[in-house]
Amino acid sequence: MMHPYDPRVRDFFGADERAHQSWAHLHKADQAWIRRIVLAGGDDPGVLSYPELQELTPDESRRRLRRLEDWYKAWPYVRTAQVKEVERHLATLPEPRPQVDDELLDVPLITGPPGTGKTRLLRRAAVRALCHAAWDRRLELEDSPAAADLLVDPDWRPVIYHSTDGNPIVKTFFTHLCHEIGVPAGVDPQDSFRSAVLRHGVQTIFIDEVQMINFDGQYGMYLHNAIKALQNMNVRVILAGHNVREMLVRRKTSAQNATQTQSIARWAFQDLERYPHQTKPQIDEWRRLLRALEGHLRLAGHEPNEPVFSAQFEEHLWVSTLGYMNALAALITGVCLTASRTKSQRVTAEIIDAVRLNERVARGRTKRLHSWRAGHINWASDASGAA
Template identity: 75%
Template sequence: MGGLDGRIRTYFGSDEHPSSSWMQLHPVDQRWISRIALAGGDDPGVLSYDALRKLGGDDRRRRLRALEDWYKAWPYVRTKQVQAVEDHLAQLPEPQPDEDDDLLDVPVITGPPGTGKTTLMKRAAVRALCTAAWDRRLRGTAETACDELVRPDWRPVIFHSTDGNPHVKTFFSHLCDELSVPATKDPQVAFQKAALRHGVQYVFIDEVQMINFDGQYGMYLHNALKALQNMNLRVVLAGHNVRHLLVDRKTVAQNATQTQSIARWAFQDLERYGHETKADITEWRALLRGLETHVRLAGHEPGEPVFSDQFEEHLWVSTLGYVNAVAALVTGACLAATRTPGQRITSEIIDAIRLNERVARGRISRLEGWRAGRFRWSTNALTPA
């Protein structure tokens, strides 16, 4: 195992020699994996309010900063809906860029904003990197040495977040940047050559809703994505409500492109967590149980079901089941509780944490109705008086 951190080793699965596989990766990819897997830093442990007050100003600030980093990096909780998407990605055939494989369907992780798509996408990319490194190690040193004559900087996975509405040249220029290669006058050709040279197998593209697929650039970009597939690269997309981007187009050519995409895009949905059925509540509590393992407050015992039991309804009514909102709420509540003598989460602390406008709108009336027994889980509304 060597000195490889356990949080990184997790992504290598059942790899018997993860440290050796880790050494197959380019330093750029090692740093990227470390930023994701080790986000939050080391466990800061529990320090009571009185002990915190006795610290000097610099030490207290360092302690509070460590707690902020720790809480902002909430653990990645594999609830059933997350596992379903991960299982789909894991069951896809491995990309073989050097072989003449059949064209592969494009997985598209989609759903409303705030449902954890980017978090899942990044961890899928990390897992793909670690699996590729494992496979490379298994091929043996002789083949790897020969391979390095052609691919001096092996970079099997690219993760790119779309910025604005790019046209094809901009898009491929950004992909070239990910590999630190010049884009030249024709960035698409430059990237295709670089992808073969550096052994690219996966291209993860986040925030695809930023692309105007109804416009001319969008049509060209559709074709560009298909060109990547034709190279037998595994393309994985993620974005808000992507199905709604594929509506009828203005021209015959655009409609033809849309038809090809719909035939090749395999949608995987992430939704906000429900709270109407028994299955909904079980799933919601599983998410909260994962989050409460991260609590470092002197007022709560280790493993205490503070979120999944004491405040699970309260948190749902406050956030409407959006995972990004609950992470923000729990983070704020834990940091606020740290500065109180009892260091315990309370209803008053939870209600004082500000949230994004989507869930903040109507939050006070929802909570009042819930406390009065007039909240309808099926409609997120109040029962008429």
């Protein structure tokens, strides 16, 4: 059975000295969700030498390829300076305390262009919130065993992670929140969820993909009213979505402007942008980020700790991805999977160029690479004229 002795899980409990006991307080559904997020890559497949690879049977080769696919599709979390800043902000927020009267707090909203790593950051923040809530619950029960009687239902669910699907009205929004913790929505989903907050100890709700919600007029007002209703239940709300700031600025009608005014007044924007490659500190950090990814390589053609990405291909990778973290993860995953199928088991420029990427970075990619190889890239302008 999985427990926080796995260092990848244990890290999310911070300084908790008895993380395994805190882990036991989490609902099985939350434990499974944490495992799915944190342990997505499975076990380390290790590096095999050329002779060892040649000795594999077809079945063994197929099994290894599948393990490599799992491993490479779950790259280590890339923590840029921007990501660290957002993490620090979330870590300093007051701890939510259901059933205790609190002042309404600003709602953090992580925003920025697609591909900058918002969803992965939000999911990991939700995992950390779950683990810290479990730590607090263990301490509460140890300090006051009678506190257990305050919870009517033993299915304690302190954190909800919800990804918005389409453009919900308030009723469907609260119906989805009820379903996230297995509560019947009933005729009045908002009232049902209000009861569930107390019964199941809901403390924090993470809502992703909020750009899917129509911010025009009444829909935007409905969203604000729903979030305010959650805050009135003493639940902390944390949002994430693509280019939300720009969506609000483009509002034109009086109703839309009212939505914008309310948003700016109550939402604390946390912006993530694609990673720049202009100044020496930026280039140094880009290399450091690539260096961290090199520890995940499992190719026989490269020596342990060889600076493959950070030295041999650091400019190549930036020109190819324009600093979008999701594009970088997709590119390196594709590169390693392709290289693992070659005889040399080495990363090459040809393999990097052959991996397909999303349209945002694919547009103008060939032209950018040609200019870079010709020495015509203007780094000061971000080399991103086609982005």
